[in-house]
Amino acid sequence: MKLKELAEQLGLSQTTVSRALNGYPEVNEATRERVNKAALKFGYSANANARRLAMGRVGAIGIVVPIHSSERFGPHTSEFLSGLAERLSRDEIDFLITPLINNDEISAYRRLISSKRVDAMIVSHPSLVDERVAMLAEAQFPFVLHGRTNIDAPHAWLDIDNKGAFYQATSHLLDLGHKHIAMIDGLKGFTFSEHREEGYRNALNERGISIDPHFIVHDCFSDEIGFRETQRFLSLKPHPTAILAGSMMTALGVSRAIRAKGYQLGKDVSIIAHDDVFPYLNASNMVPAMTTTRSSIRTAGTRIAEMLVRLLDGEPPETIHEVWPVELILRQSSGPPVIPAK
Amino acid sequence: MKLKELAEQLGLSQTTVSRALNGYPEVNEATRERVNKAALKFGYSANANARRLAMGRVGAIGIVVPIHSSERFGPHTSEFLSGLAERLSRDEIDFLITPLINNDEISAYRRLISSKRVDAMIVSHPSLVDERVAMLAEAQFPFVLHGRTNIDAPHAWLDIDNKGAFYQATSHLLDLGHKHIAMIDGLKGFTFSEHREEGYRNALNERGISIDPHFIVHDCFSDEIGFRETQRFLSLKPHPTAILAGSMMTALGVSRAIRAKGYQLGKDVSIIAHDDVFPYLNASNMVPAMTTTRSSIRTAGTRIAEMLVRLLDGEPPETIHEVWPVELILRQSSGPPVIPAK
DNA sequence: AATAAAATCCAAAGCGCTTTGGGCAAAAGG
DNA sequence: CCTTTTGCCCAAAGCGCTTTGGATTTTATT
Numbered sequence: 163m164k165l166k167e168l169a170e171q172l173g174l175s176q177t178t179v180s181r182a183l184n185g186y187p188e189v190n191e192a193t194r195e196r197v198n199k200a201a202l203k204f205g206y207s208a209n210a211n212a213r214r215l216a217m218g219r220v221g222a223i224g225i226v227v228p229i230h231s232s233e234r235f236g237p238h239t240s241e242f243l244s245g246l247a248e249r250l251s252r253d254e255i256d257f258l259i260t261p262l263i264n265n266d267e268i269s270a271y272r273r274l275i276s277s278k279r280v281d282a283m284i285v286s287h288p289s290l291v292d293e294r295v296a297m298l299a300e301a302q303f304p305f306v307l308h309g310r311t312n313i314d315a316p317h318a319w320l321d322i323d324n325k326g327a328f329y330q331a332t333s334h335l336l337d338l339g340h341k342h343i344a345m346i347d348g349l350k351g352f353t354f355s356e357h358r359e360e361g362y363r364n365a366l367n368e369r370g371i372s373i374d375p376h377f378i379v380h381d382c383f384s385d386e387i388g389f390r391e392t393q394r395f396l397s398l399k400p401h402p403t404a405i406l407a408g409s410m411m412t413a414l415g416v417s418r419a420i421r422a423k424g425y426q427l428g429k430d431v432s433i434i435a436h437d438d439v440f441p442y443l444n445a446s447n448m449v450p451a452m453t454t455t456r457s458s459i460r461t462a463g464t465r466i467a468e469m470l471v472r473l474l475d476g477e478p479p480e481t482i483h484e485v486w487p488v489e490l491i492l493r494q495s496s497g498p499p500v501i502p503a504k
Numbered sequence: 505m506k507l508k509e510l511a512e513q514l515g516l517s518q519t520t521v522s523r524a525l526n527g528y529p530e531v532n533e534a535t536r537e538r539v540n541k542a543a544l545k546f547g548y549s550a551n552a553n554a555r556r557l558a559m560g561r562v563g564a565i566g567i568v569v570p571i572h573s574s575e576r577f578g579p580h581t582s583e584f585l586s587g588l589a590e591r592l593s594r595d596e597i598d599f600l601i602t603p604l605i606n607n608d609e610i611s612a613y614r615r616l617i618s619s620k621r622v623d624a625m626i627v628s629h630p631s632l633v634d635e636r637v638a639m640l641a642e643a644q645f646p647f648v649l650h651g652r653t654n655i656d657a658p659h660a661w662l663d664i665d666n667k668g669a670f671y672q673a674t675s676h677l678l679d680l681g682h683k684h685i686a687m688i689d690g691l692k693g694f695t696f697s698e699h700r701e702e703g704y705r706n707a708l709n710e711r712g713i714s715i716d717p718h719f720i721v722h723d724c725f726s727d728e729i730g731f732r733e734t735q736r737f738l739s740l741k742p743h744p745t746a747i748l749a750g751s752m753m754t755a756l757g758v759s760r761a762i763r764a765k766g767y768q769l770g771k772d773v774s775i776i777a778h779d780d781v782f783p784y785l786n787a788s789n790m791v792p793a794m795t796t797t798r799s800s801i802r803t804a805g806t807r808i809a810e811m812l813v814r815l816l817d818g819e820p821p822e823t824i825h826e827v828w829p830v831e832l833i834l835r836q837s838s839g840p841p842v843i844p845a846k
Numbered sequence: 847a848a849t850a851a852a853a854t855c856c857a858a859a860g861c862g863c864t865t866t867g868g869g870c871a872a873a874a875g876g
Numbered sequence: 877c878c879t880t881t882t883g884c885c886c887a888a889a890g891c892g893c894t895t896t897g898g899a900t901t902t903t904a905t906t
Contacts, residue, residue: 163618164892175856180894190854207618211556212892215861220553222600229589236784240582247571247603256621258564260598261589276505276549278862279598384784411784414756422791442578442726442753449764506862517886522864532884554862557891620892853902859895866889874881 163206172200183208214278221255223470224280226270228262237411238383238438238459239286242308245463246284253471255281268297275303282470284308289351304473306466306482310353318473318482320466324354327455327488328361328406331434334453334490335404336369338498340432344377344395344402346388346412355380355408358436362406383408388415396423396431403499404432410443413452417495428453432496436488450494457488505548514542525550556620563597565812566622568612570604579753580725580780580801581628584650587805588626595813597623610639617645624812626650631693646815648808648824652695660815660824662808666696669797669830670703670748673776676795676832677746678711680840682774686719686737686744688730688754697722697750700778704748725750730757738765738773745841749777752785755794759837770795774838778830792836799830 169179174197182189182197200206214220225243227235243257250257258280262270271294274280282304285294292311299315307319328345335343345362348355359378366373376398381387388407392415395402405420407413413435420431427433428450437445437454439461445452469482511521516539524531524539542548556562567585569577585599592599600622604612613636616622624646627636634653641657649661670687677685687704690697701720708715718740723729730749734757737744747762749755755777762773769775770792779787779796781803787794811824 165894166892176893177857177895178855181855184894188854193854205614205618207615209557209892210619210621211553211562212861213894214553215551215557215863216892216894218861227589229586229593235582235586235589237579237582237782240577240579240585243582243601244571244577247569247577247601251571251603251605256600256602258598258600259585259589261593263593272547273549276547277552279552382784384786386784386786386789389789414785415789418789418791440579442724442728443756444726444728447728447731447757447760449760507864508862518863519865519887520885523885526864530884535884551862554891555864557893558862558864560891847906849905851902851904854900856897856899858897861892861894864889864891867887869886870884872881872883874879876877876879 163204165206165208168197168200168204168206171204172197218278220279220281222258222280223250223255224258224260224274224283226260226262226267226274226283226285228265228267230262230265236383237440238409241438241440241460242286242463245458245460245465246467247463248460249464249467249471255471267294271297275301282306282474284466284470288353290353290356292353299479304470304479306469306473308462308466310357310485316478316480318469318479320462320469320484320486321353322457322462322486323488324357325361325364327436327457327490328358329365330361330488330490331406331453331455332362332365333368334492335406335432335434335496336365336371338404338432338496340404340499341371342374342377342400342402343404343406345379345406346391346408346416347378347380347406348408349382350380358408377402383411385411385415385418388412388417389419390415392416392419393423396420396425402431404434404496407433407435410435410437410440410445410452410454417448417452428495428497430500432499434490434496437491445491446493448495453493453496454491455488456491457486462486505546507548507550510539510542510546510548513546514539560620562621562623564600564622565592565597566600566602566616566625568602568604568609568616568625568627570607570609572604572607578725579782580751583780583782583802584628584805587800587802587807588809589805590802591806591809591813597813609636613639617643624648624816626808626812630695632695632698634695641821646812646821648811648815650804650808652699652827658820658822660811660821662804662811662826662828663695664799664804664828665830666699667703667706669778669799669832670700671707672703672830672832673748673795673797674704674707675710676834677748677774677776677838678707678713680746680774680838682746682841683713684716684719684742684744685746685748687721687748688733688750688758689720689722689748690750691724692722700750719744725753727753727757727760730754730759731761732757734758734761735765738762738767744773746774746776746838749775752777752779752782752787752794752796759790759794770837770839772842774841776832776838779833787833788835790837795835795838796833797830798833799828804828 169176182194286308288309288311295313310321434453437456439458511518524536628650630651630653637655652663776795779798781800
């Protein structure tokens with residue numbers, strides 16, 4: 163059923179029916195009701211493509227997800243999308259996921275813009291100098307960045323205080339007496355990884371502790387990496403007495419490696435993980451309960467959706483940005499180091 | 505830049521430019537090349553909405569994801585989507601995620617159909633009698649079902665052999681000598697949960713072992729549920745000496761509860777988990793390595809995308825369906841039960 | 847009661863693309 | 877040399893909606 167037919171059924175013009183359906187004021191309330199009822203009855207719903215073509219607005223936002231690279235469609239992404247969805251569904255905005263094929267991000271974003279399939283975009287995982295941000299800002303295409311970049315162009319963004327989080331966590335371990343602290347960070351180049359490393363380094367430098375390059379590793383967040391790298395850490399002499407894990411997935415592997423070596427978690431080796439808050443993986447339920455720096459990536463998604471709506475409502479991007487503090491939650495996986503009997 | 509302008513630039517008609525761009529044969533190769541070059545140069549890319557309106561085809565498929573209910577946007581969904589994306593990106597099909605707001609699934613699907621935003625749909629997590637399938641089939645809208653349902657209408661689907669998987673796993677435990685086997689299954693009502701339970705029951709019945717209703721629980725897949733339910737199991741007398749876990753997330757919690765109780769995994773209490781193959785959570789890397797029934801949900805996604813393409817190419821839905829066998833992979837988390845000294 | 851203002855509704859013009867049905871040249875066939 | 881085919885290109889008609897600019901009716905104002 164199309165608009166024309168519905169209009170004929172009702173003995174009204176397309177104009178009036180369209181206006182009634184879209185809530186325009188120049189139509190009698192009684193008429194509007196009649197139209198709405200008929201629409202419901204016949205299951206009419208406007209052809210989205212015609213509508214978009216006519217209006218020049220889409221009602222969808224775009225996200226480019228790499229499907230082959232390391233940052234692929236993992237649990238972080240899906241939690242984040244969940245958060246987005248929670249807010250966007252209220253405005254009936256849906257989202258278009260464009261899988262990135264040949265890793266040519268820029269041209270994927272370009273196509274998405276020029277094909278007019280989305281009203282705005284979300285870009286994630288920025289690097290320190292992110293060319294996507296530069297490009298989108300220059301093209302004046304609305305977007306919100308999840309994370310931060312040093313690109314100067316005005317743009318909306320939300321990030322958590324990664325530096326502060328890892329500074330806090332490292333300082334806490336230092337307070338406990340640890341001298342050898344290792345870190346499994348995210349991939350080099352991403353802002354969040356760099357910020358985390360900065361926080362870690364600052365804390366160590368502040369106490370005059372030199373940084374052992376063997377104690378810091380950059381890789382994806384996975385159980386496997388956590389396991390493998392911790393095995394490596396523990397075979398070093400001296401080995402770290404505390405390990406910072408970039409994600410809960412990593413932390414799982416780290417924990418296992420520690421246990422497998424016969425060490426006791428939170429005693430022989432401490433661990434602090436960054437917790438993005440996955441509903442199916444609860445830090446406080448672990449044994450021992452895991453000390454974490456916590457920040458819900460889902461909540462961030464919801465907030466970013468909110469920002470996006472504001473952006474689409476015409477608010478200038480340069481006024482939209484937030485840094486969220488990250489709380490350090492002390493639990494049982496971190497404790498004072500055991501001083502080896504000399 | 506729009507088609508008309510591009511055509512003017514080239515001194516050609518819109519028709520010819522359109523045909524050149526879309527690979528129609530009635531245009532000179534030299535002309536085509538000239539057009540392609542110009543398009544690239546001016547960064548032209550057809551307005552997707554106009555294109556869709558004219559063609560009646562969208563180039564996108566739809567997925568409705570519940571965001572509040574239990575089956576929300578979790579790691580299973582994201583892995584599955586990854587798989588889909590891998591195949592669909594080849595045909596430049598992107599996907600539209602429609603968040604489900606008020607849990608009125610049917611009307612969400614209806615709207616998606618009548619608004620012509622997608623060419624086809626994927627439906628997941630079917631129940632034994634799934635009304636979405638009934639509705640879509642009746643509306644003759646193309647879709648592929650991930651899972652199985654008893655609805656009679658012709659439709660395309662792909663499912664794994666959940667019944668066989670859990671029959672195998674349970675039988676294996678019985679072979680090892682276990683008499684008390686518990687199971688943490690998915691939510692009641694979903695076909696996969698029912699099939700798994702069926703496999704489990706069949707194996708037990710075959711050996712004449714009566715089924716203790718306390719040993720079987722239906723819930724979401726999460727670390728927390730695994731932990732909590734296993735604690736409950738282990739407080740029973742007699743307690744199960746083996747536990748089947750519905751997912752790797754569940755298995756993490758189960759393992760922890762077993763260890764927390766002071767039992768040894770694979771010795772005092774065995775565990776077999778169903779592994780959907782998450783890249784960041786590897787069963788064979790666990791300690792002890794986890795015995796699993798394995799079937800990659802990502803690969804299933806890719807295959808379903810393939811089926812979808814066939815469907816869109818006109819293949820009749822009733823000829824498209826597959827059941828994938830599931831392999832039982834023996835590792836160290838399952839062993840013979842320890843006979844308690846009487 | 848006559849006029850101005852407001853409330854309703856409508857016809858028709860786009861939105862930017864694809865595609866139908868020809869048209870005109872050059873090549874092929876007789 | 878004339879006709880037929882083939883190759884290449886074009887003008888114009890939709891696709892189904894929104895929206896502009898007017899027309900018509902109803903209500904308010906003097």
